[in-house]
Amino acid sequence: MKAFGFYKKGDITKAPLFEMVHLDRPVPKGRHLLVEVRAISVNPTDLRTRDAKKDDDKSLTIVGRDVAGVVVETGDECSLFKAGDEVFYAGTSAAPGGHSEFHLVDERLVGKKPKSVDFSEAAALPLTSVTVFEALFDRLNISRNAADNAGKSILIIGAAGGVGSVATQIAKLVGLTVIGTASRPETVEWAQAHGADHIVNHRESLPDQVKGLGMEGVHYIFCLTNIDDHMEAMGEIILPQGKICSILPAQKPINIAFFSKSVTFAYELMYTRSVFQTEDMIQQHHYLNDLADWVDAGKIRSTLNERYQPISIENLKKAYEHLLTGRTIGKIVLEGPFE
DSSP, rough: EEEEEBOOOOOTTTTOOOOOEEOOOOOOOOTTTEEEEEEEEEOHHHHHHHSSSOTOOOOOOOOOOOOEEEEEEEEOOOSOOOTTTTEEEEEEETTSSSSSSEEEEEGGEEEEEOTSSSSHHHHHHHHHHHHHHHIIISSSSSOOGGGGTTOEEEEEETTTTTHHHHHHHHHTTOOOEEEEOOSSSHHHHHHHHOOSEEOOOTTTTTHHHHHHOOSSSSSEEOOOOOOOGGGHHHHEEEEEEEEEESSOOOOOOOOHHHHHHOOOEEOTTTTHHHHHTTTTTHHHHHHHHHHHHHHHHHSSSOEEEEEOOOOHHHHHHHHHHHHHOOOOOEEEEEEBBBB
8 A cells, every 4th residue: 555654853843744655455353444545634743753853763653543434444443434434533543644545443433424415524524623523522521411511611722723613513512601712804804704702812801802702711712822821811711619621731820710710620532542442432432422323414524725636745845834834724634546
């Protein structure tokens, strides 16, 4: 099979040094599926994997967590899928990624692809959506029942990005008042189109802007950018006994206001379940199936914003160079064939 990977770390300010290599097609065992890859999405986590590669590591690194494709073979312990099933998933950081014609993945991390969208639209969703499901429902313990969330609000810092685009939709779907941050006309428009009730500029005073909306504060904060940049503001904005979740680690001390307000603070990393093989790892399968149902019901839409075809060194370079700007809106997807 064809695969795109890199042997050297290279210049971390540029796209990875992808090479096209030919590898033996994997054979699935146990609960693993062999998936024919039809579309892939690029993510900042792929770049972090590259950045962490040691200079003396000469092995081939294959990244790419978001995949949509077709099951071609199953391991002898598989029970959730069969050959011919269309699927989508984000996989795990503990195994080679999906920048290859065929990919091995544990079926407990896989969901049925939504029927109403194509492979590219589906590939835009898994990593960001699993992150959102886990953050909102596991870490922040937000109810899925809209009636329970009447009068409650959430601030999403970074509402126009890949995760933010999904978080805005799901938070709105479960009945929360959604305040999203965006700083450019195009990101403001994107966040509003995905359901944000209010937009505030993260380059200006967030507490002042929230108060300007007639709110004393918010019940939940979901931070999708550098948390250190917003630590002081979050301490002011969060209501007593509120809850905050971040997808990036804090490098500075947590705001003392979190203590005085009895704030619950949590981290979310969607690889935790797969890397540590937790007993509830199959929850990601359930979340992706729920997502597929919502997409097919017209309640959630794909966050695909840019599509490249085919999957080639040239297009991978374009996609990752765009990702490196830090100004992406929604998701960037590459669609097969592999060339």
